[in-house]
Amino acid sequence: QVQLVESGGGLVQAGGSLRLSCAVSGSIFSFDVMGWYRQAPGKQRELVAVIGSRGSINYADSVKGRFTISRDNAKKTVYLQMNSLKPEDTAVYYCYKRDLREYWGQGTQVTVSS
Secondary structure: OOEEEEEOOEEEEOOOOEEEEEEEEOOOOOOOEEEEEEEOOOOOOEEEEEEEOOOOEEEOHHHOOOEEEEEEOOOOEEEEEEOOOOHHHOEEEEEEEEOOOEEEOOOEEEEEEO
């Protein structure tokens, strides 16, 4: 059974930084796409950033230049370094994995105060 376990969310002031981590267990596939989505209250879930197993990356325009996604295939972990955080980044952040199926983490709350 594939499980995605997120960590690293919390409360931070505007301009601050947080680093999210997502560890994958139970997966046997080496080729996949992993990444982060977020959902703010009253809004649809949206893409933040994704990274392929060979390193291809895609960011939402709203986070380009501020967020950095990376992965450690040996540790089966994907990271999201978030800098220069803004109040509009406040959301529940979900880890995502796609190989033959799609998988989601339970979500971690990120709150940015102004």
